[in-house]
Amino acid sequence: MGHPSLYVLSGSVFLAAMAMPWVISAKFPSYIWYYLPIAFFSFGAAVGLVVFTRLKYYGAIFLLIIVMMAGGFFYTLRVIFPLSTPYKSARFICQEITSRIQPGEKLALYGDFETGSL
Numbered sequence: 001m002g003h004p005s006l007y008v009l010s011g012s013v014f015l016a017a018m019a020m021p022w023v024i025s026a027k028f029p030s031y032i033w034y035y036l037p038i039a040f041f042s043f044g045a046a047v048g049l050v051v052f053t054r055l056k057y058y059g060a061i062f063l064l065i066i067v068m069m070a071g072g073f074f075y076t077l078r079v080i081f082p083l084s085t086p087y088k089s090a091r092f093i094c095q096e097i098t099s100r101i102q103p104g105e106k107l108a109l110y111g112d113f114e115t116g117s118l
Contacts, residue, residue: 003053009049010053013049014043017038020039020042034079037075045064049064052064
C-alpha cells in the first residue's frame with residue numbers, strides 16, 4: 001500500500017497544482033504563463049509520488065522530493081522573484097535613506113535582513 005503520509009503529501013501537491021492557476025489568474029492574470037510550468041511540474045510530481053509510493057520505491061520518492069524542492073527554489077529565485085521586483089522593491093526605502101543621510105555618515109541596521117534587494 002505505502003506510507004499514508006506520502007499520500008497526504010501527494011494530495012497536497014496535487015491540490016496546490018490544481019488551485020494555483022485559478023488563484024494566479026484571479027490575482028495576477030498577466031503572469032499566468034509564468035506559473036503554469038509550476039502547476040504542470042507539481043501535477044507530475046504528485047502523480048510520481050503516488051506511483052512511487054504504490055511501488056514502494058522509497059529512494060525514488062526521496063529524490064523526487066529533493067528535485068521538487070530544488071526545482072521550486074531555483075524557479076522561484078530565477079523567474080518569480082524578478083517578476084515581483086517592481087512590487088517589492090527596496091528602491092523607495094533606499095531613496096529615502098540617501099536623501100536623509102549626509103556624506104560620510106554611517107547607517108546602522110538592527111536585526112537580520114536579506115541584502116539581495118539592496
